[in-house]
Amino acid sequence: MKRRFGVDRFFVQRTGIAIITLVAVLTVVPIIGVFGYIIAKGVPAISWEFLTAIPRDGMRAGGILPAIVGTFYLTLGTAVLSVPLGIAAAIYLAEYAKENWVTRLIRIAIINLAGIPSVVYGLFGLGLFVLFLKFGTSILSASLTLSIMTLPVIISAAEEALRAVPQSFRTVSISLGGTRWQTIRKIVLPQALPGIMTGVILGLERAAGETAPILFTGAAFFLPRLPSSPLDATMALPYHLFVISTQVPEMPIQIQYGTALVLIVFVLGMNLIATFIRSRARAKRQW
Amino acid sequence: MDKTLNWRETFITAVVKTCGYSAVVFVVLIFFFLLRQGLPALFEVKLGDLLTTRWYPIENHFGILPLLTGSLVVTVGAMLIAIPFGIGTAVFLAEIAPRWMREILKPLVELLGGIPSVVLGFLGILLLLPFLRVFLDLPTGLTALAGALLLGAIAIPTTVSIAEDSLDAVPQSYREGALALGATKWQTIWRVTLPAARSGVLTALMLGVGRTIGETMAVMMVTGNAPVMAIKSTSILSPVRTMTATIAAEMGEVANGSTHYHVLFFIGLVLFLISLAVNITASSVIFKSRKRAERVLS
């Protein structure tokens, strides 16, 4: 048995593995704790009224429907704007682009878009969409801002999904006389769709949970009615949680936990759907 | 029929190509916008005044150094937490845990990454702050440490996910080779597997750093937002003000075109450039490693 510095290496291994396991436990347990805590404290607040009514009494009673609907509209708006563009860009990168400096530039750009702080997006959105283009504080401004933020996630995931489709599929299609676009549209894209959808959902999940980009581009403290046009401002779950936990005096703690729970369920529900699609697709894969 | 097909094909190729370039367009657009709104700050407030230690914009004190140190302290603190816990957990999941455990725990950790930062900030206010104040006997729990803990929690899932993927991607033959030569599992992990996954792990860390620097809501809710110069060794235990929280807190207030407006955009520009630097470093690291790997395998 080799000894290094007089210490038996198997002893080192046992200790090391014990420490690593401890580290992992210390990481995982708080995660479960956080979820459990929010669920435990938030569930008592959930009721049909909470989910479908408009807030009353200075938002200390009633429900959070406008925030739920607002987040839904924002997510939808983001999807409409970023999904087509993102998938098209991914198709370009995976199917059309040659490996030259332009492509490398595009990839660097995507990585950078992914890294820009969310509050800088908010700044950009305020300056460009709200003020310069005069869309005002609206669902439109907020969705545009969020969609640029979501773009890199969708492009990366979609490109990876497209690349994963074996080259043989394309070769066969072309040998049968299909054009490049026909190949993509009828063969490659459908095969890559689960992977693309996973990426889209994960991107939208992030958009739904972000507060900083919508702070000055679309979020409102209180709206009496549901927004009826994209030029209306809107309440949104993340901003609402921020507001009720820091701005409104004598806010019942139950409502705060309830809102946090709804937000988590909304966001993580999307996560679970994405994971579900991913594993089902992996099972059904034709290669 | 051939002609229409050709025409359609060209049209679609053009559309797709434009979409492909869109990413570059957006980055350039954001950069120029920040530049255009942020550079005037350098003229309206001399560079020397920007690099002072007093941030009190309503009285024209625009010293951004406290904000820089604030962001720095919180980021460094967060990475000091995220690196050991992130890599440790990744190593555990990839090398030590049995398969079934990995299948459960990995999605669980990724789930943490999905929690919106405002929720973590919310829990931080309710649970973390009183705990820190009592446990560490501090004047207040609103400190850089609280921010670092929350940001570490936010950075860990990204780090674990990518690092674990990289470790998993190391060919089994590497491990088998090492074990055949008489190394213990532990020695294999640290001297063979981890170095082989080095580029992926570094990427994971850099992305974690990027996420941390850019985080806004959680820090705004728990760091106290006091514009102090956070340069003492005890600064982690004092309140700080980050660049991101400053922008979020003050952006609504500024009148379009005022000096304060330009300075906030300038801070945004600084954040943009920092994340640019981090990302370019990260991507060049991967690029170099990939090239090296290709050379080795050929």
Added chain:
Amino acid sequence: MKAVRLILLVLLVILTACGGSSGQTSSIARTSAYIQNKGSDTIVNLALAWAEQYQAEHPDISISVTGGGSGTGIAALINKTVDIANASRAMAADEITQAKANGVTPVEFVIARDAIAVVVNPQNPVRRLTLQQISDIYSGKINNWTGVGGDDRPIVRLSRETNSGTHVYFLQTVIRLGDPNNTTLFSTDTLLLPSSEGIINEVRQNPNAIGYDGLGYIPSDLMNSVVAVARNTDGPYVVPSITTVNNNSYPVARDLYMYTSGQPTGAIKDYLNWILSPEAQTIVANLGFVPIK
């Protein structure tokens, strides 16, 4: 995949239906105005209560309320993105200049009065302070509670953010003691919390803390630890209340404002008139502010 798409489509239809049905009632009645109201976090809950009451009485009017601080509201008024700006401080000269340069002529309305209460943790024995003492605490001259006759504890100073009218008012009236030539600033380690509630939370939990905020924001459990303030060391130590604000014995009281762009007309004018009416002013008193006489 088809199943997933179908589910999403169904969800979309359901939610549009929900949104649509409540939109129905509002679209039928939606002949009149949509008023956007933004600004002071001090006023935001009052503005919200007013908006709720007014909309209950006038279902054809929609009023959206947002906070962000007085500076935010005024900036929005200057940027022409809001109808009514709420401010807990008067517009500054350069803001008025900027507004006029942008084609906005601000018109000021005093809609309520407010006392700034200085509050400490219930465990803290200190209950009386002079303006000078408060100024010294906040500017960093006094760092321990023993300096004002309290326990041996470090003082943790809490404040609103710089975009808050409350912050600016406190700076001018308390820290600088109303002297326009005074340039004292808040101590750099003052915690600038993004909201009133943040201050209340910390003061409630932390025995070292001192904070200030509008009287309407002091919850019932902290009402007993509001500090009585005196103008100087011989003056009477006065606790803030509707009476003491109205008879001017409480030294830290201020007007609360709403600004419009030009003289208001139509729905905005009606709303402002209602705000100045006795019915709306009762709501003011209920929320802990001081009604205008």
